[in-house]
Amino acid sequence: MSKRSNWAIPYFIFLVIFVLLPLILIVVYAFQGQDGGFTMENITKFFADGDALNTFAVSIEVAIENTLICLLLGYPAAYILANKDLNKSAVTVILFILPMWINALMRTLATAELFNVLGFSLGKGTLLYGLVYDYLPFMIYPIYNVLLKMDNSYAEAAADLGATPVQVFGKVTLPLSMPGISSGILMVFMPTVSTFAISEFLTNNKIKLFGTIIQENINSSMWNYGAALSLIMLLIIGLTTLLLGGDKENAVEGGTV
Amino acid sequence: MRDNNIIIDIEHLSKSFGDHQVLKDISLYIRKGEFVTLLGPSGCGKTTLLRMIAGFLQPDEGKIMMEWDGKNGKTEFMDVAQIPPHQRPLNTVFQRYALFPHLDVYDNIAFGLKLKGVPKEEIDVRVRKVLKLVSMSDYEDRDVNSLSGGQQQRVAIARSIVNRPKVLLLDEPLAALDLKMRQDMQIELKEMHQKLGITFIYVTHDQAEALTLSDTIVVMNEGRIQQIGTPTDIYNEPVNSFVADFIGESNILNGTMLKDRRVSFIGHDFDCVDEGFGENVPVDVVIRPEDIYIMNKTEGAQFTGVVKSCTFKGVHYEMYVDTDSGNELQIQDYNAFETGSTVGLIIRPDDIQVMRKERVENTLDCTVIDETHIEMLGEEFECKPIAGFKEDSEAKAHIAFSKIDLMDHEEEGTTSGEVWFILYKGDHYHLTVKTESGEFVYVDTQDIWDKGDLVGIRILPEDITVTEGNEQTE
Numbered sequence: 001m002s003k004r005s006n007w008a009i010p011y012f013i014f015l016v017i018f019v020l021l022p023l024i025l026i027v028v029y030a031f032q033g034q035d036g037g038f039t040m041e042n043i044t045k046f047f048a049d050g051d052a053l054n055t056f057a058v059s060i061e062v063a064i065e066n067t068l069i070c071l072l073l074g075y076p077a078a079y080i081l082a083n084k085d086l087n088k089s090a091v092t093v094i095l096f097i098l099p100m101w102i103n104a105l106m107r108t109l110a111t112a113e114l115f116n117v118l119g120f121s122l123g124k125g126t127l128l129y130g131l132v133y134d135y136l137p138f139m140i141y142p143i144y145n146v147l148l149k150m151d152n153s154y155a156e157a158a159a160d161l162g163a164t165p166v167q168v169f170g171k172v173t174l175p176l177s178m179p180g181i182s183s184g185i186l187m188v189f190m191p192t193v194s195t196f197a198i199s200e201f202l203t204n205n206k207i208k209l210f211g212t213i214i215q216e217n218i219n220s221s222m223w224n225y226g227a228a229l230s231l232i233m234l235l236i237i238g239l240t241t242l243l244l245g246g247d248k249e250n251a252v253e254g255g256t257v
Numbered sequence: 258m259r260d261n262n263i264i265i266d267i268e269h270l271s272k273s274f275g276d277h278q279v280l281k282d283i284s285l286y287i288r289k290g291e292f293v294t295l296l297g298p299s300g301c302g303k304t305t306l307l308r309m310i311a312g313f314l315q316p317d318e319g320k321i322m323m324e325w326d327g328k329n330g331k332t333e334f335m336d337v338a339q340i341p342p343h344q345r346p347l348n349t350v351f352q353r354y355a356l357f358p359h360l361d362v363y364d365n366i367a368f369g370l371k372l373k374g375v376p377k378e379e380i381d382v383r384v385r386k387v388l389k390l391v392s393m394s395d396y397e398d399r400d401v402n403s404l405s406g407g408q409q410q411r412v413a414i415a416r417s418i419v420n421r422p423k424v425l426l427l428d429e430p431l432a433a434l435d436l437k438m439r440q441d442m443q444i445e446l447k448e449m450h451q452k453l454g455i456t457f458i459y460v461t462h463d464q465a466e467a468l469t470l471s472d473t474i475v476v477m478n479e480g481r482i483q484q485i486g487t488p489t490d491i492y493n494e495p496v497n498s499f500v501a502d503f504i505g506e507s508n509i510l511n512g513t514m515l516k517d518r519r520v521s522f523i524g525h526d527f528d529c530v531d532e533g534f535g536e537n538v539p540v541d542v543v544i545r546p547e548d549i550y551i552m553n554k555t556e557g558a559q560f561t562g563v564v565k566s567c568t569f570k571g572v573h574y575e576m577y578v579d580t581d582s583g584n585e586l587q588i589q590d591y592n593a594f595e596t597g598s599t600v601g602l603i604i605r606p607d608d609i610q611v612m613r614k615e616r617v618e619n620t621l622d623c624t625v626i627d628e629t630h631i632e633m634l635g636e637e638f639e640c641k642p643i644a645g646f647k648e649d650s651e652a653k654a655h656i657a658f659s660k661i662d663l664m665d666h667e668e669e670g671t672t673s674g675e676v677w678f679i680l681y682k683g684d685h686y687h688l689t690v691k692t693e694s695g696e697f698v699y700v701d702t703q704d705i706w707d708k709g710d711l712v713g714i715r716i717l718p719e720d721i722t723v724t725e726g727n728e729q730t731e
Contacts, residue, residue: 161369
């Protein structure tokens with residue numbers, strides 16, 4: 001063993017304590033009954049629990065809606081920011097990222113208060129508003145990164161071969177920015193499914209998301225069921241990652257915040 | 258009426274990026290089926306000119322005229338300034354190829370045809386045909402990133418010519434390939450050009466490549482066309498010392514045209530074939546190294562020299578010879594001559610290329626401040642007392658090439674500059690120096706400077722002659 005590999009030890013310890021151990025605990029708790037013995041009861045309980053299934057469906061729906069809105073708003077924003085003719089200053093990029101410097105809870109609370117003052121009734125609309133507000137930068141940044149690094153000669157070559165500006169975008173720019181898009185989708189979709197604070201503050205718990213039930217179960221000391229729900233969510237997230245981020249290299253290229 | 262053989266006609270084209278003028282009044286026409294090379298050092302404006310023809314850049318002034326199939330189906334010869342790149346009847350091979358990484362070889366080549374809505378069967382036939390032409394037949398399904406540089410180059414060429422453009426633009430297409438591959442591709446490009454009959458406009462900084470490939474070479478420097486001609490013309494009859502120095506190896510020397518067909522340089526008088534320069538006119542003389550005859554005996558020689566060095570170059574030997582008059586000449590010969598030996602030298606009249614000097618002294622715009630001071634190059638200079646000039650009047654300052662001193666440190670001079678271009682003239686260097694104010698001064702010196710050196714510029718008061726400003730000077 002070379003000396004240099006010793007440097008990895010602290011990180012290894014960190015991984016064990018903060019990632020591996022909690023994961024093992026979640027799996028252990030998920031398959032543990034009230035009596036402490038092995039049981040599948042917690043898992044089967046979820047598939048029989050109409051409320052939980054419903055919340056799960058709502059979470060996925062909200063997450064898809066949020067991701068779509070972020071993509072539709074974020075792509076043009078990233079495109080404009082990365083285009084040297086349209087945006088000549090780095091300050092605008094910082095302005096888009098700036099909200100991320102403030103804690104998400106604080107921003108969400110402030111947004112909720114704003115809606116109260118303005119007299120909006122809290123519900124799905126305000127929930128989506130808060131989600132988009134929180135997650136938009138996570139969509140813009142990876143796409144912006146990919147577009148910024150993209151060699152302009154691809155677009156020129158397409159125009160040279162007879163593509164109109166719209167065709168250049170559709171046939172070259174958009175396909176080449178896919179790594180950024182999938183990074184952005186991953187970074188918006190997954191955290192939305194498990195979020196609970198935003199739905200709590202911006203809908204007064206009228207709309208419950210999957211994260212909300214996990215939190216409720218853990219809070220009311222039903223650790224085993226909460227762990228089972230967490231495990232199910234982890235599997236869902238894992239599957240989405242596999243489907244979207246199959247090309248791991250591209251996801252890395254897309255860059256994260 | 259225009260000549261029907263002309264496919265592109267460029268008239269008085271100028272372009273600036275910010276304060277920097279990259280193209281200055283370019284006029285040029287290109288004939289159908291011609292292989293034209295834009296040749297020049299980096300930063301001479303050749304790529305900018307090519308990008309303007311392609312439509313990626315808009316000219317500030319001037320016109321680019323070419324045949325264009327207008328909306329009414331009629332082919333017109335017109336200024337294409339308003340026509341976007343995707344509607345121009347030409348295709349480009351990019352320097353870094355710019356192959357689409359998300360498409361395979363077939364789809365890259367079919368890209369242009371699909372956009373035009375060519376039927377699928379025809380696309381198939383045409384793609385296969387060009388793949389065969391560039392010897393890449395079995396690579397259809399390959400990912401473009403898995404190809405070598407040379408193969409990517411072939412695909413890039415195939416992607417362009419499959420559209421049957423009227424003109425093919427090539428932006429240093431071989432620059433990224435190694436020497437052997439580059440030579441092979443040169444031959445293939447030349448064959449392809451003959452087979453297809455498409456007009457090629459080729460950009461390169463490699464003079465050997467330009468000489469090998471072109472029907473016509475356009476030599477550019479500092480945003481201006483220096484010379485247009487066939488490779489033989491450009492090599493044998495360069496119009497100025499820049500072209501002579503840039504194309505091939507050459508000895509560039511100061512000389513005096515004594516009278517028609519008689520020129521004096523390196524301390525000797527020679528017969529030559531040039532006429533019409535006038536009598537006792539200073540000129541530049543260019544002698545190619547292979548045109549100097551070298552022999553062991555000195556009887557019958559026009560002049561003599563001592564061999565300083567002799568290097569074997571494969572086919573020939575390259576020798577540096579100090580002449581009896583103290584000039585250094587580069588000579589190429591199939592025989593080796595011993596270092597230190599005295600040799601006889603002969604130059605035949607038709608191997609002497611005489612060129613009018615672009616300038617014989619520095620002529621700079623200046624403003625008179627008082628009787629002993631003028632402002633030029635953005636600074637105040639002391640000069641010998643001048644009479645008859647009003648304060649603030651515009652005038653011309655004349656300074657001999659040899660009277661400008663260059664200093665090692667910028668702050669030692671009255672102003673400063675950067676060594677821009679260096680020409681060895683047999684017994685001294687002729688430097689072009691770009692001053693802080695953006696003007697050029699020309700300096701003769703024995704000292705060795707490198708291109709890009711930052712220097713201080715000093716001129717003694719007695720070496721500045723001031724004349725009326727309204728006389729016509731270049």
